[in-house]
Amino acid sequence: MTGAGPERVALCNIAKSFGELVAVDDASMSIRRGEVHALVGENGAGKTTLMNILYGLLSRTSGDILLDGTPVAFKGPAEAIRAGIGMVHQHFKLAPSFTVAENIILGSEPLSRLGQLDRLEADRRTRALSQRFGFDLDPEAIVGTLPIGLRQRVEILKALYREAEILILDEPTSVLTPQETRELFATMRSLAANGRSIVFITHKLKEVLAVSDRISVMRHGRIIATTGNSGVSAEQLARLMVGRPVLMRVVKTRAHPAGAAALKVENLTVIGDRGETAVADLSLAVRPGEIVGLAGVQGNGQDELVQCIAGLRRPLSGRIEICGTAVAGREPLDCRAAGLAYIPADRGRVGLSRASRVWENMTLGHQAEFARGPFLAARSARARSAELIRRFDVRGANVDTPAASLSGGNQQKVQLARELTRAAAIILAEQPSQGVDIGAIEAIHRILVEMRDAGRAVFVISADLDEIFALSDRILVIFRGRIVADLTAEETDFEEIGRFMGGIEGPSAGLGRATASSNLDAGDRVY
């Protein structure tokens, strides 16, 4: 890890504001030839915004960009690409129904003499490129059928096809299994060794330390430190990111599950939005006093399973019991009455009304407590919310603040406050720390553990293995709609879980290609 090449890019005092909101504030960093440069920071620190400015997606309010010492001002990504800058976004911009080759050449197609798309030439070039970088991609494969890890390679290859010298990867590991992550890191290193520069945006500190040459830390829109990799610890980085010491792992005692299962799922089969079997004959149980974590690569049926438990989706067959009440196919109202508290991953649409005030968000589902005849005792509801804001340490909010103006972590706390104050026996927590600042993750995890200790059953669904391990007493792995492993947290490790997640081990071993197409949604499509 030398990373001592000449400077390619210099970002000087870049600032960007959206109206009153300052997203990037006087940030400066440099990118050298042949280095992997990690850009870390909490959600909303301005990492992606800064890189979008470099890539020409956003204009800057002030500051300069120097490319090889020459000032540049890209009007759009097309100009940035011509200058040798490539970017792979967190959500891929691929056409799922096109082949790998078609996706790669899209926008700079090789044309035959008659001006038609030269398909053979496209395949040939894709294959050559793929071999050159050791990517092992079939040019004729349909992108929609590829697992996420391979799709990411298509994105990277697409940038390399356009001769990107400087490659920006935005949170590339958030969708990968540990094995896929390792492969990605190998690719990144080999690209750097080839003289390319990689900017690696992430908030996962272990990964930063594993792959980067240099690390820049962003906080509040500023680059507050740039350091070499050696001699830095994850705790130090976390402290820089958050601005205070952070406890990296919650302290918890051994679980004491007791009594009958609070949540019981039996032989559940669910058809997904595209008519596929998303959940196949799945059974599981969560008992009071334990935290069960459900691990799996996104798009393996977790969403559908959770929606069925919450009453938001109707299963094809099977039973779901919440505290002994059969709720499969019933409405959310019924599931809640049976004893469910649900913290959805989709805060923006499902778990909160962004435009509503905090007290309204905290009161929904608790109307009965504040009903005085037909009237709503708004004053007591607000008083309770004020109390919850204190208890759950929701920062920067009073009862009348619109939920949308809270940060991800504080929105999550609003959800938690509402759901956990229900007299619920089973807490269904879906991606509880997604999009949440490191500092807040700590608090959220602590709260969930407290709930377990208070005798509630907690079911955590997360794509983040760190989180699964931090919380769970028992870990289930879901792969293609089935539970392929049921392991005690203390007796397993990342490697084993990762193998189950990738389908390499377990009942479906050998079927290496996950049907990850369900990960696509409208936002991923480019057409």
Next chain:
Amino acid sequence: MSTEAIAPPRPGPPLRALLRPVVGPLVAIVIATLVGAALVAALGQNPIEVYSTLIEGGIVGWPNLSVALQMTTPLIFTGLAVAVSFHAGLWNIGAEGQMLVGALAAGIVGYAVPLPPVLHVPACLIAAAFGGLLWASVPALLRVYLNVNELVICLMMNPIALLATGFVATHALKAPGPTNKLPDILDSAVLPNFSLFSQLNAGIFIALACCVAVAIVNAMTVRGFEWRIMGLSPRFAYYGGVNVRRNAVAVMLISGAIAGLGGAEQVLGVYKAFYDNFSPGYGFDGIAVAMLANSNPIGVLFAAFLFGALSAGSGVLQMMTGVSKYLVQVLQFIIVLVLAAQFSFAWLFGRKPAKPSARVSVARSVEERTGTEKVG
């Protein structure tokens, strides 16, 4: 933008918070005024003179004011009907049809059912509310049980109502004479008028009462709370255990009943009989009123009065300057256009910088749209 940066503790300057929902409508009114002035100037008239006549004729003096209030009354009803549905995230744009059916019901009970005065007016009102409710039940039930877009159904129910009531007024129950109308209602069913200058009548108090009632329901009751959440984020409401179906039906029926009452006001207070095709589009103007009012029942009063005063002023404008009645309609259209533009602008770009995730920004577009409009 960490915790501290993104959300500075914001109790917010209360004045600004109060003014925020008014800004959009005011901008629309100002733009409409300017465009209207340009139009007037292009026609070779003096904009200042035209506007001062318009204002004069709209509100100055009891004769003009009473006309403005007469024009305002039906717009309060239809505007409130639409606002009630918008508030809960439903698109009842069928107020026109519901009003016609309600008016017909009031017209029939008004002439065919002799009752003592104390009972006759309430009976007509109940009949009208029921008529509007009945007409609204079609889109409501189709929406809730077959998931058919209520907007489309409402739109289709409007001409059906016009033709159906027209059939009754021109054939089935037509009064003798050259005009297509039902027989005059009995004196016992008449809502008293206040002024010779207009047919302003006691119906305006019913309109005010409806606004106050809706404002109370929205602000103070459990149902109002649930409707508000439904309007801002239907998925959140559903997730949170709100019985979305039952509430949606209730809202549509209430909305239809209010529109139906508007029909009763016209029949009992203005026309004294059901006339075929009597409405010059009050139901559609109601959509504009609701938009201008931000779906706020008290805002509806102001928005309806603005449009009512414009109509009243239009009459005097025509008398005094010969400027066509279309000027006022152009002003109304521009207001609606600008509001719609603000709506889509908020929808397209959001008021806040979207997080880089395309998925999130697409997903929340709908909430963003209504949300940013309504918060504050």
Next chain:
Amino acid sequence: MLQAIGKLSALATIAVGLVLGTAAEAKIKVAMVTSESGLGDRSFNDMMNEGMKRAVKELGVEYVVIQPRSISEFQSTLVRAAGQGFDIIIGSSFDMIKPMQAAAAAFPNQKFGLVDVGPDPIASNVVSSVTKDWEGSFLVGVVAAKVTKTGTIGFVGGKDIPIIHRFFVGYFYGAKMAKPDVNVLESYSGTFTDPAAGKEYTLALVNQKSDINFAVAGATSAGVIDAAKSTNTFAIGVDSNQNYMAPGHVLTSMVKRVDTQAYDMIKEVVDGSFKGGTVKYYGLKEGGVDAAMDQYNKGLIPDDVLKQIDELRQKVISGEIVVPNYFDLKAGQKEMGTPPIASPPSVVNKPG
């Protein structure tokens, strides 16, 4: 009460006058209040507007057009206009009778005119006019009888009611007068609002050899005209000039000259002969009805026929021929008018 209103209106007048600063010239000021369909209706409102223009040109008055959006605005429009110092306010349509009575009562010094309504006086300061539509129908009956090639002409009424019978009787009388052996078919579509029915009834008449059909059926008439186009026969329009609706197939239109009626009201104000409470009848003599001739029906009626038509028109004007008004006929009357002509069934069967 009335006094208070009068005072208020005076105040309003002064206020508006001050705001506008209009120096009141000696010119006569006229307000024309349209019916709810407003200007551009190619019917009464537009025609009345033509009368206004003529008054501007010939009498030197000035006028404004006020267009209420609905019937509910009639009263407020009239009452407020009454406070604005117009010398006369002229309206049209039956629906304006009651609003104008209210306005006239509140403003006894304001002159009003109401065009083309019934025979009852409106108020002591209102001049109203009745159109002798039977005389107009007589005229187009003459035209039809003179032009028909089959010897059979038809009539499509909106409804089988006395007010429509009056048109038919005039039409029948004119036809028989022009050509005693002409066959006149009588039919009623039952609706004033359904063009499809109009077409259906017309086709039935055409099947019975009728080649000219007089439509007196409101919106249903459009179907009558449409049928004329598709069967290559003629229709005759009513009320306003409908010749343009199917050039070459609308033989003529029985027009009520509301422009003349309105013009005359203004003229009376200008020359000081305005006398409230009177009801004026507008027939052929007064120029209140006519058979419309314009570029759309040019050449459809031969010149010699036009001459014969004019002779009959003159006889009506001179009083030699009195066209019977259905309402004046007795039930069961076998003959009618001067000279006597055998009554059609609608007269013979007229309810007592």
